[in-house]
Amino acid sequence: MHAKTELARFLRARRERVRPEEVGLPVTGRRRVPGLRREELALLAGISAEYYLRLEQGRDRNPSATVLDALARVLLLDDEATAYLHALAGPGPRRRPRRPRPESVPSGIHQLVMSHPDAPAFVHGRYTDVLIANPLARALSPCYTPGTNLLRAAFLDPQFRELHQDWESTARSLVASVRALAGPECEDPRLTELVGELAVRSQEFRRLWARHDVRVRTSGVTCLDHPQVGPLRLGFEKLALIGTDQVLVVHHALSRSESAQALTLLATLAAPDPVPAGTSRTGAPDG
The missing domain is CATH 1.10.260.40 (lambda repressor-like DNA-binding domains)
Structure with a gap:
């Protein structure tokens, strides 16, 4: 590019x-x-x-x-x-292509995400790679599993499309956010590889990428059809992490709504089984 x-x-x-x-x-x-x-x-x-x-x-x-x-x-x-x-259109020579570096989430943010079991939360990097996610986020969607690229999942993973009732809006937002987060990095090898793969494999991606939308949605509402708890209408907040190219995403439901009840049920289903008293985490009796 x-x-x-x-x-x-x-x-x-x-x-x-x-x-x-x-x-x-x-x-x-x-x-x-x-x-x-x-x-x-x-x-x-x-x-x-x-x-x-x-x-x-x-x-x-x-x-x-x-x-x-x-x-x-x-x-x-x-x-x-x-x-x-x-x-x-900035002046001066383009920067040399930079080598992709592993992205790591600040320890304080990691602790914050994992300490809120009742709200699905995860962090993604500048190319929408999921870096960390709490158990409820992973229960909400397997696409929030660390290591998953959300942009690739949106266009190539059938589970993503089945989950999101507002798939077109979600996909369009993801494409626009990648342009915004990556910036005019015309020689970024990771971006070139990701865009090239999706352009070959998805006509819908080619159409949306050609729109040249540039925007990071900081909040909104998404409608999901979860296979375990049914329809969910969830708000979301996106917070840019200062000093990084990372974004913290938190989902939430309106208090006492049907979606809030369904999210509570999903949290219960996602919670690890309690360890019986007198039993160690390895399953062997204490003592």
Whole structure:
């Protein structure tokens, strides 16, 4: 994923998603292209059509901050996507590809996750690899087992799709969060490998990746159909861990709701069997 082509792809993908009426343009006659025409975008951004064409063809990747802000305004980008656009067009040479390093969760976060048995909680890294998960999270979904890559599971694991009633929304959010967390790391070997694998194996992934969405959802609601306890409507909170590329995810249910009762039942099913008095963890009598 070369920097020039990534900037060009991002501009093209986002331009095709903006409807003329969203930016105050009248719609007359039949349009041959989805979204805005190049010359329309250039006009609204206050730049020449020829210059914009060079940007979208990858022949110029050093626009000024003023031009980038104007493009972001016309493309209706939020703050996160605008920052991503600026990073794609950043000056200076690209960093050398970095070697993937094992991600480790800070010990305090590990203790925090494991000390809350009544709330499914886990931590994933910058590519959505699950790093740690408490027992209730693993009971909620086998995809929360440490070592699982959530992005890969979303598109290639049938269990993930069967569990998530809102699969399309969840998958779209995962794709957008990977772009946001990884940033414009056009030469990141791990990202290249993961995207390449999914692009080959999943048409749905190719479609969503081509949208160039950039966003990390920090909270929301997900609807699950659990094989043991039935329907669950759970809120979730995502907290970025400062100093890392990791995210802590915690699910919760509305107090005294049916989902809360079902989650309590699942916690009971997931709890380890109590050790009988006078018996060691090895199963041998004490003494």
